[in-house]
Amino acid sequence: MPIGPTTYFGKERVFVDREACIQTFRENIQNSGNLEYNVLFYHGIAGIGKSKLQKELQKILDEEYPEIFWAAIDLNTKTYREVGTFLIALRNKIQEKYKAKFYLFNIAHAIYWKKLHPEIPLLEENYPVIKEGKFFSKIIDVLNEFGPTRLIWDIINNAPDNIKRYYKEQAIDINKLVSMEAPEIEKLLPGFFAADFTSYLGTNSKAYIFIDTYEALWDGLREKGGFHEKDEWIRENLIPNMKGVSWVICGRDELLWVPECDEDWKMYLEQHSVDELPERYCQEFLEDCGVENKDIRNIIIKASEGVPYYLNLSVDTYEKIRKNRQPVSEDFGKTQKEIFNTFVKYLNDNEIRALKVLSVPNSWDRALFEILMKEFDSGYPAGAFSELIKFSFIKKDTDGKCSVHQLMRKSLKEFHDPTDRKNIHKYLLDFYSKKLENIDIKEIIPEHENTLTEAFYHAKESLEAEELCEWFISVSNPFYRAAFWQLISPFYEEILQILEVNVSPEHLLVGVTLNYLGILYTNMGEYEKALPLYQRALEIIEKVLGPQHPSVATTLNNLAGLYESMGEYEKALPLYQRALDIREKVLGPQHPSVATTLNNLAGLYESMGEYEKALPLYQRALDIREKVLGPQHPDVATTLNNLAGLYRQMGEYEKALPLYQRDLEISEKVLGPQHPDVATTLNNLAGLYESMGEYEKALPLYQRALDIREKVLGPQHPDVATTLNNLAGLYRQMGEYEKALPLYQRALDIREKVLGPQHPDVATTLNNLAGLYESMGEYEKALPLYQRALEIVEKKLGPKHPNTVTIKNNYNFLISEMSEGDEEK
Structure with missing residues (x-):
């Protein structure tokens, strides 16, 4: 006979009270057609029964209003906390229950995803599966090949009549969508989703979307600043774009949308507190659960203070005792804390050990359950999995994942030896970290993103602050190179907070982390966010390492590059000059890092029109790189390109031409014909031919450069604009x-x-x-x-x-x- 809870769980426990909450919901259903936007928000402390309330409201829809469509999302799942993945999950849940088609949304989301990850192909393994058959697969093929948008329209025009008619009725501008960047498309995704959803439902139908664990959006947030940014995508993007859809949201704290965001929400937002259960409903609940002794019921009610979590845990204890004998009043705790202690008292050692271990991970499936039971010698049989998850505090998701209620996790943590708990965190850190080894950046899938999230959680719990920082810099590198900047930037922000609290705000690793964050924000084009980070990083690194350290020069170089990108050349100049001075003194005049700064400084002088200052710097950078790196190195090609560009600006075309040609030869050989650096050289060589009046040579080079840049960098990249500008100039010269x-x-x-x-x-x-x-x-x-x-x-x-x-x-x-x-x- 397996050890663990077996037959003492009776029928499903009854839902009691919440009459006011339910009545509010019924009234909301009746009035939902009169409101453009409709949000019903229930708030209350952990364990008060908000999730159970949502299930009861959903049951009401199923039994009394079968014509109303509904779907539910729990933000306890971390990947659902941004608009793209939220809508994908919502789409999947709707398609599981209904037969809605999301033709517009699917194309828009695929384009959006491809913008975020241009170098990663859209494959079944790494992109959310879309059940639209061969039609959508053909569109995916076009996006993977960066084909012209007319090919997408060709596919639509050859699709079945119902699909073709749908796209023409909706009048989607695919050309415009493809020309937009990911953040712009993200704002439109709810609108496309709503158009598909409304088209399926019909304008007179009603729909409810339930969101649970709303407070999870603020996980890891320690500062008040930016508080309302966390749910801005729901408040200002998702709900306003889905007119006619009603929302039922449950969270811990009352929303402050009206006083702190927009007073107009007072017309559309209705909030209700989910309070402790009154005594008569507690009595009704316990009686239905088989607790017949009134004295025992009174003790449980008083100790639980009307909180359903503690009522359920007391019933778990009651049923556990009743398995061996008749419970008595003395068996039950007199406070909420004692309720937990009493529950544990009637578990055997193997059950206690199993629950302690399972309270460490955020969630677990059967496979991880079996691994942990074996690894940590719980003595709990793997075959008893289905019995263990019958406890009231264990939540079962549709994807097979289980998790322990947060109040139980808190109690078990206090009951758990810290050293043993840390060892479990270390094991899970190693477990998830191994899944991140040797990742091909072109094959990163959502599972890898989830694994990084879990690994980070266990790293926080098992590593010291300095170790955490160094570990994450290493493990996140593939995600950085794959341009998953939005994914990893929040982790760096949290590391920054941990270092500041646990080490020192002036620690060197704080400066390093600030520098990494600055790079991420710069890559994402958020220059205003990057600037103060670089500035503070420079201040810390200078203070810790001294003003002449190479790391100071690196940060100076990054800050100067940011100013140059912002067009603030006068601020960039002294920073480049100082970086050059440090690197020459510390690393020697022939070091490759010196050549890098010489190249950057020369480029700045060229942008400022001071060609006579730029020329010797480019020449010296080229000399260093050829000697140290060899004549075929990509950095040599970069300097050749820059020097040729300067000669072109100076009108010395005969000097520029062989440099561009040599640069192109090296770049194509070393980097491949589709690399962005190849496009840069093609663009510049075309410009030279244009200046020389050889338009027929310039035109195909511009066209090839534009093709590469659009494919690799995306249609909204500044380098694409440069080639468009140059190609337009050529057509103008040709009179076209x-x-x-x-x-x-x-x-x-x-x-x-x-x-x-x-x-x-x-x-x-x-x-x-x-x-x-x-x-x-x-x-x-x-x-x-x-x-x-x-x-x-x-x-x-x-x-x-x-x-x-x-x-x-x-x-x-x-x-x-x-x-x-x-x-x-």
Whole structure:
């Protein structure tokens, strides 16, 4: 006979009281059609029965309102806490119960996912399975190959009539969607989801979506700042885009949407507290559970204070005792803490050991259960799994995962030897870390993301702060290289908080972590967030290591690069100069890191128009890299490209051409023909041929560069804008104005969105677009563009910069042309 709870669990326990909560829900159903948005929020302490209440409300819908569609999501699952994965999970749950088709959402989400992970193919192993058959598989193939959007429309036009008609009725602009970046598409996902859902339901149907464990959105948040950012995607994106859908949300604390976010929510948000059960309902519950002795019932009710979790745990104790004898009043605890102690008293050692071990992981399935029981000698038989999970405090999910109620986990933790518990955390850290070894960055799947999340949790519990930081830097590297920046940045933020609290706000690893966060935010284009992180990192690293340490130079270089990306050249210059000075003194004048800073500093001087200062720096960087790294190294190719570009700016085309050609030869050989660096060289070589008047040689090079950059970097990357700008300029030179105009307009749109409206590169495109309108004789369109471009460069580059002089001359010439035209009339 297996050890553990077996037959003493009776029928399913009755749901009692919550009459006010249920009545509110019934009234909400009746009124839901009158509201554009409808949110019903129930809040109460842990263990008060909010999850049970949701199940009762869902039961009411099933039994009394079968025509109402509903689905439920529990935010206790960490991966559901952002809009993309939330909607995928919601879609899957709806498709399990109903036959809804999500044609719009599926295409939009696939494009969104591909934007987040451009280098990872959409495969069944790493992308949420979509049950739309061969039709959608063909679209996935197009996205994997970065094919033109017309191919997607070809697939739609050849689809069955019902699918083809659906897309035409919805009028989705796939071209526009493909041209957008992931954050922009993310904001549209709820709208696409709602369009599909509404199309399936019909405009007069009702639907409810339940969200449980709302407080989980704030897991790991220690500071009040940014509090409302955690649920902003639900409050400002998800709910407003799903008009007509009603929401039932359960969480621990009352929502502050009305006083602190938007007063308009008072028309759509109704909140109710889930309080302790009144005594008469506690009596009713216990009687239904078979607790016939009134004295025992009174003791349980008083000790539980009306909290359903403690009532259920007391019933677990009652049934455990009744397995051997008739329970008596003295068997039961007099306080909530004593309820737990009494429950444990009537478990055998193997059961206690099993529960202690299982309270360590966030969740576990049968396989992990068996591993842990064997590894930690619980004595609890693996075959008794199905009996153990019948305890009231063990939650069973539809995916086979089980978890222990948070109040029970807390009690078991207090009851557990800290050393033993830490050893279990260490074992689980090793268990999950092994699953992350040797990951191919092109084959990262959601399971890897979940594994990293679990590994991080156990690392926090078993490693010291410094060890945690060093471990995560190593284990997260594949995710960084695969561009999962949004996934890993919250972990770095939490590590930063842990280091500041447990070590010191001025510790070197705090500086290192700040630097990593700065890099992540820079990569995500969030320059304003990156700036203070780099600045603080520099302050700490200087203080700890001294102002002449190579790590200081690295941070200076990163900060300078950020300022350069922001167009603030005057701030970048002294930082590059200081980084160069440190590296030369400490590492020696021939070190590759010196060459890197020389190259960066030369590039800044070139952007500032100071070519005579840039030239010797590029030449010296090239000399170092050829000597130290060898003539075929990619860094040599980079410097050749930069030096050639400078010669082109100076009009010395005959010097630039062989450098570009050698750069292209090295890059294609070492990096492959589809690498972004190859595209850079193709773009620049095309520009040189254009300057030399050899348009027929320039055109195919620009086109190939654009193709590579769109495929590898995505259609909204600044480098794509650069090639669009250059290709448009070539068409203008060739007199093909109708081809040039949409390219300039797209380049301007990308640069304004990604770089900001005051960036010098925006001014360049404005100037070029104005020149095109001038060539087309549309002076009224050209004039405000020149004016805006001139305003930007005068402010950012100064009145003597070559770009400023050029744009000012163009502006004055147009004014002169317009004046002459007026005189001739």
